[in-house]
Amino acid sequence: MDIIVLVSETVDTEEDIVIEDKGLVDHDGLTHILNPYDEYAVEEAMLLKESFGGTVTALTVGPQQSEEILRHVLALGVDQVVRIDPGERFLDAYVVATCLAQAIRKYPFDILLAGNVSIDYGSGQVGPRVAETLGIPCAVAAVNIKIEQNQAVVIRELDGRDDTLQMPLPCLITAQQGLNEPRYATLQGMIKAKKKPITTVSANDLLEGSGDLQPQITVVRQFQPAKRGETRIFSGEPDQQVQELLPLLDTNQ
Amino acid sequence: MGKKILIIAEKRQGQLKNVTLEALTAARKIASSDITVGIIGEANQGMIETLRKYGTQNVCRFAGQDLNTSNPDVAFHILLKLIETADPDIVLFGHSLMGKETVPRLASRLKMGLVSDVTKVDVNDDGIFLTRPIYSGKAYETVKPLSKKLVVTLRPNNIRAIPASRPAKAEITDLSIEAPDMRIHILRSNERNKDTVDLTEAKIIVAGGRGVQRAEGFKLLKALADRLGGAVGASRAACDAGYCDYALQIGQTGKVVTPDIYIACGISGAIQHLAGMSHSKRIIAINKDPDAPIFDVADYGFVGDLYDIIPKLVDKLSKPTTV
Numbered sequence: 001m002d003i004i005v006l007v008s009e010t011v012d013t014e015e016d017i018v019i020e021d022k023g024l025v026d027h028d029g030l031t032h033i034l035n036p037y038d039e040y041a042v043e044e045a046m047l048l049k050e051s052f053g054g055t056v057t058a059l060t061v062g063p064q065q066s067e068e069i070l071r072h073v074l075a076l077g078v079d080q081v082v083r084i085d086p087g088e089r090f091l092d093a094y095v096v097a098t099c100l101a102q103a104i105r106k107y108p109f110d111i112l113l114a115g116n117v118s119i120d121y122g123s124g125q126v127g128p129r130v131a132e133t134l135g136i137p138c139a140v141a142a143v144n145i146k147i148e149q150n151q152a153v154v155i156r157e158l159d160g161r162d163d164t165l166q167m168p169l170p171c172l173i174t175a176q177q178g179l180n181e182p183r184y185a186t187l188q189g190m191i192k193a194k195k196k197p198i199t200t201v202s203a204n205d206l207l208e209g210s211g212d213l214q215p216q217i218t219v220v221r222q223f224q225p226a227k228r229g230e231t232r233i234f235s236g237e238p239d240q241q242v243q244e245l246l247p248l249l250d251t252n253q
Numbered sequence: 254m255g256k257k258i259l260i261i262a263e264k265r266q267g268q269l270k271n272v273t274l275e276a277l278t279a280a281r282k283i284a285s286s287d288i289t290v291g292i293i294g295e296a297n298q299g300m301i302e303t304l305r306k307y308g309t310q311n312v313c314r315f316a317g318q319d320l321n322t323s324n325p326d327v328a329f330h331i332l333l334k335l336i337e338t339a340d341p342d343i344v345l346f347g348h349s350l351m352g353k354e355t356v357p358r359l360a361s362r363l364k365m366g367l368v369s370d371v372t373k374v375d376v377n378d379d380g381i382f383l384t385r386p387i388y389s390g391k392a393y394e395t396v397k398p399l400s401k402k403l404v405v406t407l408r409p410n411n412i413r414a415i416p417a418s419r420p421a422k423a424e425i426t427d428l429s430i431e432a433p434d435m436r437i438h439i440l441r442s443n444e445r446n447k448d449t450v451d452l453t454e455a456k457i458i459v460a461g462g463r464g465v466q467r468a469e470g471f472k473l474l475k476a477l478a479d480r481l482g483g484a485v486g487a488s489r490a491a492c493d494a495g496y497c498d499y500a501l502q503i504g505q506t507g508k509v510v511t512p513d514i515y516i517a518c519g520i521s522g523a524i525q526h527l528a529g530m531s532h533s534k535r536i537i538a539i540n541k542d543p544d545a546p547i548f549d550v551a552d553y554g555f556v557g558d559l560y561d562i563i564p565k566l567v568d569k570l571s572k573p574t575t576v
């Protein structure tokens with residue numbers, strides 16, 4: 001079974017976000033990590049490979065820096081990794097999905113896995129957009145995946161309901177927390193990963209002949225939320241606290 | 254500016270969800286006329302009346318057809334039909350099941366730009382500006398569409414729903430669709446959150462964390478929520494511990510909520526939890542540990558044992574109030 005997993009880098013959840021003068025997030029010195037949902041996607045890809053054999057290929061669209069996450073997924077056991085270099089393009093979900101779909105056409109696959117959403121610009125668009133561009137069925141927010149007789153049976157958990165969906169391969173599935181317990185990279189894995197190649201292809205080459213690719217969205221500015229006021233801390237006897245709490249429970253105040 | 258707008262209505266227990274009225278309010282800001290609402294499934298007189306009040310010119314509905322939109326293929330084909338009928342410049346959705354699952358596919362098919370999880374819509378001479386949280390709510394961004402046609406999903410409870418100054422016609426068109434060619438089949442469905450108040454739309458949320466320590470504790474939180482006309486939510490740790498169903502989870506992997514009042518009980522305030530609630534209008538935290546990070550975002554903090562405070566509160570509020 002050949003599996004492609006879409007991975008993206010994101011800013012570490014614990015980082016403080018600072019806006020620079022031009023009104024955009026300042027990325028200097030921020031730690032980047034593999035998007036946490038992509039960890040589930042990579043783990044599921046490894047589990048499927050372990051059950052069915054085949055290869056796992058990870059794709060990302062991003063600048064050179066995103067090779068760090070490709071090294072990381074190599075260390076987790078992914079067979080080959082590809083970085084699509086976007087050049088100067090602004091990466092909205094449409095541009096990313098178009099580049100990915102174009103690249104995927106060059107690799108045979110049975111299943112495509114992605115994260116449910118990225119935790120930085122979190123819109124959850126890329127997976128379903130890629131599926132639609134390739135004309136394959138798609139299920140989002142999977143917490144369980146079983147492959148039986150060329151069909152994927154997926155439990156997707158979204159908005160307080162869970163449904164069990166069945167669809168034929170090839171298909172795309174996005175991973176929700178709970179799908180599995182991602183493994184850690186072993187020292188051995190990390191050493192091996194250092195020696196493996198990272199394939200780079202340029203978006204320009206991929207898109208040649210398919211017309212100019214323009215983003216559908218532009219960012220006007222980024223900004224910090226309004227500061228919340230000081231926290232008023234109450235303490236003391238429970239009875240007194242309850243008295244102080246009561247008036248705060250009125251939505252009209 | 255004369256934009257044509259299509260809003261896909263959402264319902265819960267026979268009523269329109271608030272997010273649909275919020276979308277209508279936003280739509281009137283963008284185009285004061287030419288607003289169509291698409292309703293999937295039953296559309297009763299009360300709903301039509303409400304749509305009229307909020308400035309809906311046209312209503313498209315599927316009369317008498319049993320359409321299971323929890324199948325993404327069915328949802329997709331219905332939405333294509335609605336868009337083909339209304340021919341909108343802009344389509345507005347709530348950022349819920351359909352907004353997350355089917356809308357990105359739809360935007361891709363129709364070559365429309367899609368801005369997801371929007372909390373604010375502004376319109377001026379330069380066009381439409383959409384504001385949305387990024388980095389788990391640690392920042393915001395304002396974006397502008399470059400595509401001719403646009404889809405927007407709205408985060409509930411962020412735009413204040415206001416009726417139109419004059420009611421509109423809400424003229425009804427009945428549509429029907431052929432059973433679509435389906436690649437996806439639903440084998441089983443399980444609707445888990447049957448609470449009367451929808452968590453994403455609740456004005457008051459009483460949320461419990463690992464500090465609640467046991468499943469019975471959630472009954473206590475429910476008693477408080479009922480007294481306040483609110484809903485119960487939870488942290489991931491509380492769900493993991495089996496104190497409550499995952500349907501109640503709030504945060505990055507759960508629901509994102511923006512209630513008027515959020516009462517965090519025994520929740521430490523991990524960044525993944527804050528991602529789901531930090532924009533609540535008033536945050537009240539009850540926690541034993543004065544150094545818990547939840548106090549950094551709380552407007553009011555109560556340092557103490559929730560089991561000392563909440564039963565007393567429930568007692569004091571013993572007569573149910575609707576707020």
Ligand SMILES: Cc1cc2nc3c(=O)[nH]c(=O)nc-3n(C[C@H](O)[C@H](O)[C@H](O)COP(=O)(O)OP(=O)(O)OC[C@H]3O[C@@H](n4cnc5c(N)ncnc54)[C@H](O)[C@@H]3O)c2cc1C
Nearest residue numbers: 462463464488489490504505506507519521525526541559
């Ligand atoms: C990828 C990823 C996604 C995640 N998504 C989510 C998510 O969507 N939502 C989410 O919530 N978490 C999520 N988490 C988990 C998150 O990191 C925290 O582990 C979780 O939020 C902690 O829950 P908690 O505050 O209930 O528990 P704890 O951190 O254990 O806090 C319990 C608190 O209760 C207090 N307490 C104990 N007893 C009492 C008492 N009797 N009275 C008052 N206070 C008391 C303690 O002082 C403590 O502060 C995610 C994690 C990851 C890695």
Ligand SMILES: Nc1ncnc2c1ncn2[C@@H]1O[C@H](COP(=O)(O)O)[C@@H](O)[C@H]1O
Nearest residue numbers: 006008061114115117118123124125126
């Ligand atoms: N630049 C990218 N390269 C490869 N995959 C991506 C990229 N951006 C997003 N994805 C995939 O799409 C998922 C959802 O991302 P998003 O649509 O940005 O919320 C991620 O978890 C990844 O699996």
